[in-house]
Amino acid sequence: MSQFEQDTAVERIAENRWRGEFHPGVRIGTAVNGGYVLAVIGRALQSALPHRDPLSINAFYLAPTGLGPVDIVIEPLQAGKGTTFASASLYQEGQLKVRATAAYTDLQLLRGEDWCGAEPPSAPAFAETRPLERGFLEIHDRIDIRLTTGQELFETGKKPGTGEFVAWLRHQDGAAIDSVDLLMFSDIMPPPPFSLFGAFGWVPTVELTVQCRRIPAPGPLLGRLVSRHLSSGIIEADGDFWDSEGQLVALSRQTMKVRLPA
Amino acid sequence: MSQFEQDTAVERIAENRWRGEFHPGVRIGTAVNGGYVLAVIGRALQSALPHRDPLSINAFYLAPTGLGPVDIVIEPLQAGKGTTFASASLYQEGQLKVRATAAYTDLQLLRGEDWCGAEPPSAPAFAETRPLERGFLEIHDRIDIRLTTGQELFETGKKPGTGEFVAWLRHQDGAAIDSVDLLMFSDIMPPPPFSLFGAFGWVPTVELTVQCRRIPAPGPLLGRLVSRHLSSGIIEADGDFWDSEGQLVALSRQTMKVRLPA
Numbered sequence: 001m002s003q004f005e006q007d008t009a010v011e012r013i014a015e016n017r018w019r020g021e022f023h024p025g026v027r028i029g030t031a032v033n034g035g036y037v038l039a040v041i042g043r044a045l046q047s048a049l050p051h052r053d054p055l056s057i058n059a060f061y062l063a064p065t066g067l068g069p070v071d072i073v074i075e076p077l078q079a080g081k082g083t084t085f086a087s088a089s090l091y092q093e094g095q096l097k098v099r100a101t102a103a104y105t106d107l108q109l110l111r112g113e114d115w116c117g118a119e120p121p122s123a124p125a126f127a128e129t130r131p132l133e134r135g136f137l138e139i140h141d142r143i144d145i146r147l148t149t150g151q152e153l154f155e156t157g158k159k160p161g162t163g164e165f166v167a168w169l170r171h172q173d174g175a176a177i178d179s180v181d182l183l184m185f186s187d188i189m190p191p192p193p194f195s196l197f198g199a200f201g202w203v204p205t206v207e208l209t210v211q212c213r214r215i216p217a218p219g220p221l222l223g224r225l226v227s228r229h230l231s232s233g234i235i236e237a238d239g240d241f242w243d244s245e246g247q248l249v250a251l252s253r254q255t256m257k258v259r260l261p262a
Numbered sequence: 263m264s265q266f267e268q269d270t271a272v273e274r275i276a277e278n279r280w281r282g283e284f285h286p287g288v289r290i291g292t293a294v295n296g297g298y299v300l301a302v303i304g305r306a307l308q309s310a311l312p313h314r315d316p317l318s319i320n321a322f323y324l325a326p327t328g329l330g331p332v333d334i335v336i337e338p339l340q341a342g343k344g345t346t347f348a349s350a351s352l353y354q355e356g357q358l359k360v361r362a363t364a365a366y367t368d369l370q371l372l373r374g375e376d377w378c379g380a381e382p383p384s385a386p387a388f389a390e391t392r393p394l395e396r397g398f399l400e401i402h403d404r405i406d407i408r409l410t411t412g413q414e415l416f417e418t419g420k421k422p423g424t425g426e427f428v429a430w431l432r433h434q435d436g437a438a439i440d441s442v443d444l445l446m447f448s449d450i451m452p453p454p455p456f457s458l459f460g461a462f463g464w465v466p467t468v469e470l471t472v473q474c475r476r477i478p479a480p481g482p483l484l485g486r487l488v489s490r491h492l493s494s495g496i497i498e499a500d501g502d503f504w505d506s507e508g509q510l511v512a513l514s515r516q517t518m519k520v521r522l523p524a
Contacts, residue, residue, distance in 0.1 A: 056469050056517045058320040060363050062340040062347050077361055078324040085324050099339055101322050101361055103468050112495015117425045163379045206365050207318050209471050211517050213493035229510045231475035233374015236513055248491045251498055253515050255318045255473050
């Protein structure tokens with residue numbers, strides 16, 4: 001088992017109830033990364049449902065989570081031909097922490113038109129990039145993040161001011177990236193408000209939706225995370241994620257709260 | 263009461279249970295428009311919760327709905343200082359049709375930073391535009407839609423091919439546009455796949471999220487709906503909506519299925 005498979009493993013403990021554990025490796029301070037939380041929920045749904053891939057999954061984050069065991073209660077909503085709908089509630093120490101809803105499918109069985117009206121972001125080839133300095137965030141123990149746009153913030157402290165980060169992303173152990181992995185990668189890059197205000201601290205997610213489109217080809221992902229609209233402290237972050245063959249593999253959007261230090 | 267307030271009116275029939283009715287006016291064929299469905303759910307949440315505005319609301323559409331009564335069952339999830347989380351299940355004829363999750367707040371009480379990294383789409387002034395020919399879609403009985411980008415599809419049949427529509431939008435009766443109204447307006451424009459393939463028919467929504475940011479200033483909205491990534495028949499539609507003073511008032515994103523006629 002890869003590190004990510006270990007970190008997201010779940011076991012069935014009762015009808016529609018799954019147990020997992022939040023492991024160290026991807027915390028921001030003491031709070032567990034919201035993308036990792038979503039991946040553990042996505043693993044439970046994958047285990048419980050007849051389809052393996054999140055076509056779309058949304059999660060509202062009611063309260064922060066910490067390390068340790070979590071229970072995920074699945075509520076099947078509807079089983080269709082190629083798509084199954086379900087809700088998932090994540091509890092920690094008996095408290096509801098996250099409510100997710102999802103449509104699962106088998107991405108490799110989808111048939112239909114293809115079209116792309118956007119290019120992947122321009123970035124140097126992965127082999128020409130260097131990983132971020134490890135150690136200053138726990139997350140780099142698990143994820144190799146190589147910023148190619150916006151990196152000056154972390155190199156010189158200069159705020160890019162653009163609301164945009166672009167990065168190559170992969171598991172530190174080099175494991176292949178599957179659909180559930182995309183749920184974590186969608187929320188693993190620096191939050192775009194850092195581009196505007198500096199790395200001021202935790203940016204809590206209100207809700208996050210990830211659409212998975214393809215199982216990524218082997219190799220790293222190229223991700224772009226962009227914010228455009230900050231309204232009275234509320235901001236979106238839109239992600240698009242491309243595989244090493246230049247195919248779009250996932251889209252994400254979240255609502256975040258920007259609370260600058262006084 | 264305005265037409266929209268009548269069309270989205272709900273009454274409390276039991277603890278956490280609200281009854282509404284889907285009225286004619288915004289159907290696509292026999293199916294009720296998904297934005298209108300979300301607005302009726304949004305009205306029930308607004309009535310049930312201590313806050314009035316959907317900060318963010320997501321809905322998964324399990325099955326099409328038709329005219330007639332609907333029941334909305336609210337499940338409170340968490341009440342915070344300025345934000346309340348709840349889930350809402352919409353039933354018609356005893357069948358679960360839509361599962362929504364939302365964070366409600368009072369938009370006018372939000373305090374925090376503002377920043378905008380994008381301009382409203384360029385469009386002629388509302389006064390210089392003409393409404394779409396009424397009658398060919400029921401929806402134009404209720405909504406004044408004035409396309410300013412992509413309109414050639416409906417005027418000459420020429421497919422724009424860009425995946426983008428821009429339009430001025432308002433209620434036909436001129437009523438003010440409030441936050442719950444934005445839930446309907448977020449899904450009322452022509453689906454972007456029409457720009458690629460022509461107006462081929464119904465484009466079912468898998469799920470839709472709307473972030474409301476501001477109560478719109480009086481006057482029409484300027485909306486842009488864009489798709490960029492069609493993967494094996496799955497496509498997103500991203501909306502941004504601006505008020506008459508050029509302020510962003512809502513963002514939307516949905517996952518749709520493109521099923522071209524054989």
